[in-house]
Amino acid sequence: MCKQTVIQLTVNNHPGVMSHICGLFARRAYNVEGIACMPVNGGATSRIWLLVNADGRLDQMIKQVDKLEDVLIVERHDGGHAVFTRMAEFVA
Amino acid sequence: MRFSGAEIIVKLLERQGIETIAGIPGGANLPLYDALSTSSIRHVLTRHEQGAGFIAQGMARVTGQPAVFFATSGPGATNTLTAIADAKLDSIPVICITGQVPLAMIGSDAFQEVDTYGLSVPITKHNYLVRSVDELLRVIPEAFRIAVSGRPGPVVIDVPKDVQTAMLEFDVWPEPGGRGAGPELMAPELAYAARMIDEAERPMLYLGGGVVQSGSSALARALAEKASIPAALTLMGLGVLPVEHPLCLGMLGMHGARYTNLAMERCDLLIAAGVRFDDRATGKVAEFCPNARIIHLDIDASELDKIKSAHVPVAGDLADSLAALLELVRPGERARWLGEVARFKREHPMIIPGADDPCSPYGVILKAAELSGDEAIVCTDVGQHQMRTAQVYPFRRPRQWLTSGGLGTMGFGMPAAIGAALAAPDRTVLCFSGDGSIMMNIQDLATAAEHQVNIKIILTNNNALGLVRQQQDLFYGKRYFASDYSRRVDFLKLAEGFGLPAIDLGSSDDPESDLAAALAKPGPCLIHVPVSPDAPVYPMVPPGAANSQMIGGETHV
Numbered sequence: 015m016c017k018q019t020v021i022q023l024t025v026n027n028h029p030g031v032m033s034h035i036c037g038l039f040a041r042r043a044y045n046v047e048g049i050a051c052m053p054v055n056g057g058a059t060s061r062i063w064l065l066v067n068a069d070g071r072l073d074q075m076i077k078q079v080d081k082l083e084d085v086l087i088v089e090r091h092d093g094g095h096a097v098f099t100r101m102a103e104f105v106a
Numbered sequence: 107m108r109f110s111g112a113e114i115i116v117k118l119l120e121r122q123g124i125e126t127i128a129g130i131p132g133g134a135n136l137p138l139y140d141a142l143s144t145s146s147i148r149h150v151l152t153r154h155e156q157g158a159g160f161i162a163q164g165m166a167r168v169t170g171q172p173a174v175f176f177a178t179s180g181p182g183a184t185n186t187l188t189a190i191a192d193a194k195l196d197s198i199p200v201i202c203i204t205g206q207v208p209l210a211m212i213g214s215d216a217f218q219e220v221d222t223y224g225l226s227v228p229i230t231k232h233n234y235l236v237r238s239v240d241e242l243l244r245v246i247p248e249a250f251r252i253a254v255s256g257r258p259g260p261v262v263i264d265v266p267k268d269v270q271t272a273m274l275e276f277d278v279w280p281e282p283g284g285r286g287a288g289p290e291l292m293a294p295e296l297a298y299a300a301r302m303i304d305e306a307e308r309p310m311l312y313l314g315g316g317v318v319q320s321g322s323s324a325l326a327r328a329l330a331e332k333a334s335i336p337a338a339l340t341l342m343g344l345g346v347l348p349v350e351h352p353l354c355l356g357m358l359g360m361h362g363a364r365y366t367n368l369a370m371e372r373c374d375l376l377i378a379a380g381v382r383f384d385d386r387a388t389g390k391v392a393e394f395c396p397n398a399r400i401i402h403l404d405i406d407a408s409e410l411d412k413i414k415s416a417h418v419p420v421a422g423d424l425a426d427s428l429a430a431l432l433e434l435v436r437p438g439e440r441a442r443w444l445g446e447v448a449r450f451k452r453e454h455p456m457i458i459p460g461a462d463d464p465c466s467p468y469g470v471i472l473k474a475a476e477l478s479g480d481e482a483i484v485c486t487d488v489g490q491h492q493m494r495t496a497q498v499y500p501f502r503r504p505r506q507w508l509t510s511g512g513l514g515t516m517g518f519g520m521p522a523a524i525g526a527a528l529a530a531p532d533r534t535v536l537c538f539s540g541d542g543s544i545m546m547n548i549q550d551l552a553t554a555a556e557h558q559v560n561i562k563i564i565l566t567n568n569n570a571l572g573l574v575r576q577q578q579d580l581f582y583g584k585r586y587f588a589s590d591y592s593r594r595v596d597f598l599k600l601a602e603g604f605g606l607p608a609i610d611l612g613s614s615d616d617p618e619s620d621l622a623a624a625l626a627k628p629g630p631c632l633i634h635v636p637v638s639p640d641a642p643v644y645p646m647v648p649p650g651a652a653n654s655q656m657i658g659g660e661t662h663v
Contacts, residue, residue, distance in 0.1 A: 030233075
């Protein structure tokens with residue numbers, strides 16, 4: 015069983031932001047296991063939660079995500095996040 | 107005030123201090139060109155959008171300021187991608203403004219429509235698809251700020267045609283975008299780094315393009331001198347220290363001098379500044395500086411611990427971190443270590459075959475350097491000529507040396523040289539190229555002739571892809587497949603056809619004086635030097651091997 019972690023991002027909300035973030039993972043062959051995204055503050059920004067496997071490249075991934083112009087805040091929840099535990103009910 | 111989107115873009119570029127823009131018009135950016143026609147900005151019409159991108163790069167690399175280029179939608183935009191990716195890998199601040207089909211037609215596979223935003227995501231520092239005319243007031247200054255702040259890089263702004271024609275009523279122009287402050291340094295980290303330097307017996311500086319970009323070459327030199335630390339330079343770092351400086355060991359890595367790689371092997375502390383541990387510099391990473399602890403200074407935190415873990419990683423502007431270290435380190439003599447380095451230099455010198463022959467691959471570089479003087483700017487394409495220039499050209503200043511380091515783009519040299527000459531019209535620009543490389547953007551010879559830029563293209567012609575052939579020679583059993591050109595191109599006639607004077611050193615009775623005459627005459631010129639396809643570039647570290655495994659270039663072989 016892989017140890018998983020959740021990266022929580024606060025990002026600008028416009029078309030293309032998701033492709034910046036997913037593309038960053040994809041071209042480093044790093045799979046995103048789960049994604050959740052909702053607009054906040056009336057829609058100017060969004061919050062994204064990424065469920066990823068915590069392998070040796072994770073620190074580098076987080077640094078790369080943090081560099082993206084549209085990413086405002088990066089937080090890491092190594093203990094998991096309720097977003098995904100609740101979402102799991104839908105796919106059970 | 108009431109302006110169209112296109113007029114707003116051009117006005118904002120003027121306010122950013124942009125004086126020259128290279129590009130090509132097309133259906134989707136014609137409003138932008140119409141607005142440009144009444145501007146004080148000079149336009150350079152190229153024959154290919156990739157050429158426009160490299161002209162912008164040439165300007166940006168020489169000045170350190172962002173440069174702009176234009177392309178239309180679809181094929182115009184796709185033609186820019188190589189130049190943009192090249193700028194990304196070498197951290198060059200360029201801004202590419204592309205036209206796009208009208209907003210309502212986006213996603214309909216309209217004529218000349220391509221997803222420029224999507225295509226440019228992985229090769230830009232940031233990119234925009236502008237959706238309304240009022241966004242331009244924010245996006246343009248922001249693009250300039252992003253291109254030059256922190257680690258510089260390329261920005262793409264895709265502007266739909268109807269956004270260019272839409273009118274906007276507004277009161278004040280936004281402030282031009284400029285460089286933001288770097289991250290704050292952590293004093294204890296630097297104090298610890300300084301103590302490591304003081305205590306090291308065999309420290310070595312490892313200086314790269316970041317030192318050039320941050321304008322901190324003088325600080326790096328002062329640090330080397332104060333603590334008596336020899337310095338190895340990456341391909342992008344050439345010129346940070348003048349070659350004749352006693353502490354300068356020149357280029358390390360795949361085609362570095364033997365003594366440089368041997369000294370790296372021996373060092374007990376590596377002070378890496380503005381470098382990213384590229385594999386062409388490090389060779390097999392696990393065996394790079396095997397005995398050294400590492401201090402890594404970089405403005406881009408994601409470069410720290412990326413390839414090799416540093417004992418002290420310092421995130422910050424090199425101008426700040428080098429200045430702080432310079433204050434903190436103790437003056438040092440290090441006679442024993444410098445003596446050892448001197449012995450490496452003596453026992454494993456750089457061997458330069460044909461150094462005195464102006465018709466040989468190395469000799470023409472040395473002769474051109476001697477004849478053109480200290481003020482020349484030096485551009486190269488990619489290949490054997492590039493590595494030879496990096497090895498032997500006497501670089502003395504930062505921003506004197508323009509080469510495609512990270513992406514290694516053949517076709518870079520000639521248009522980048524045009525850009526350099528446009529940015530520094532009083533200087534001679536030498537462009538060392540090869541027959542393989544120059545063909546990849548040869549159409550812009552017409553642009554060079556049209557603008558009478560002072561570029562001297564020194565074309566060493568072996569009718570082959572020299573570095574490919576060299577690898578086939580060494581690692582593929584001499585099976586030269588697809589690396590020789592069976593058709594000999596007449597570059598002298600080509601130059602003439604494009605409107606450039608050309609000379610052939612191969613058939614010259616007095617090559618040295620012919621070369622001198624060609625370099626002395628203002629304007630563009632092509633200097634053709636036929637060379638053998640069998641002349642290797644040595645030393646060479648086999649790809650994937652440790653830097654200690656250098657092939658060739660020994661004395662007494």
